[in-house]
Amino acid sequence: MHVIVDRELCVGAGLCVLSAADLFDQNEEDGQVVLRDAAAQLSTERALAAAQLCPSGALSAVEGTAR
Amino acid sequence: MIDALHIPDFPMQRTCPFDPPQEYAKLRVEHPVSQVRAPTGQIAWLVTRYEDIRMLLNDPRVSADRRHPNMPLTEEVTPQTRRNIAEVGRSLIGLDRPEHGPRRKMLMAEFTVRRMAAMRPHIQHTADELIDAMLAGPREVDLLTALALPTPTRTLCELLGLSYDARDIIQRSANAQLRRSVSAEERQQTSAELRAYVDQVVREKTAAPTDEDLLGRLVLSNRETGLYDHELMVGLTMLLLVAGHETTASMIALGVTGLLQQPEKIPGIVADPAAAAAAVEELLRYFTVVDALPRVAVGDIEVGGVTIRADEGILLSFASANWDDEAFPDAATLDLARPARKHLAFGYGIHQCIGQNLAREELHIVFRTLFSRIPTLRLGADLDDLPFKKDSNIYGIDALPVTW
Ligand code: HEM
């Protein structure tokens, strides 16, 4: 699994960073989420946890490998 | 059909110091969406289940616009106060998509996890100074006045770039909002005093902004976006001061009472930052100081077996959601080690608390510093005799006597 990000939806709550600082960061300029490695393969559990914690639907967990 | 006689009042009364109103458990099972009467007399739909609330908070048919006449307020208000709430709301918290996004974005970079972590030395210094003062005096202290209130006051002054003489005004106003013994007139008066002060500060910052503090940077970025006129900037500053104050102060006070129920867990929390971080999330969940927030439907919505019609008011009970066993097994148990971060104590959706990571830092530092410096701290009265605000939508305590 991997995670995709819709930056437009991000409200900068930072929950993704708090929970998985190895996967997510926040841009200094605008506070929006940055995926450290868009190609990162995640366990289903971690991908779903990140997507579920995000309050604004900016993160989704998707099956398969990132292209 | 609405049967006016059988619609319960909201807020519902708490019976135990720590538990949300008992009715919520029954409502979650039998009537997850049901009608209540707000203190303003308005009838609104009370939503009590975790999943329903999360769904509604990302539904475009749910509006946060405080100007809507059916927006159910959780306190009795004068027409003037209602206008003020609507006005402050226009700065951020009462905006819907798409107006909300650009304004939230102006603040987001200020509240990142990294920026809030950079506040640690200031918060630590504040906590140490306040605890020094406690230790220098008699061993009987109201922790609300000695620590819980001044910590957020000083942190917000530091963050926003307000001078220290602001402390008095801000604290007087927060104190007046927080304590029920204060009369409505006095409340209105301190709030007007704060508004006049904020008005003047915004004028000063607008005339000579620096990039050294949040308000200065906001003024500078506003020169580019032009999203905030003077009134809105005053509203936003008021929002930051008010939203970040009573909530954090109440959480500090309640959190200490919660921790003192499980004294055997405290040394582990003092010693281990990860254990402290987990404890902070669980205390946020367990106490949920902001019980319910108001919304209004702008389209018909099917939820929990009922249809909420356009223009009907909605109250989302975060306190109930956070005690929903479906989301948190054995939710009524304070389990300081459980993974609780998905709680709704900071709300959900686009308005989820922008100051949450500042609040986390404050709680983390205050709890650990207090119990590492005063390990023998204990309540100065019986738990059941403490003045918990059992009839208030913002949960808290009027005073917290402690000794050591
Ligand atoms: C324990 C402490 C806190 C709690 C429990 C809390 C709770 C909340 C909740 C439940 C909301 C959602 C409101 C809604 O959906 O209508 C919210 C929003 C907000 N909070 Fe907090 N808060 C806390 C601390 C802070 C701090 C420290 C600040 C700022 C310095 C702050 C600033 C805000 C702002 C500006 C909003 C509105 C965000 C928006 O509309 O986009 N809060 N807070």
Ligand code: SF4
């Ligand atoms: S949790 Fe969601 S809204 Fe918050 S910073 Fe991450 S992506 Fe953005």
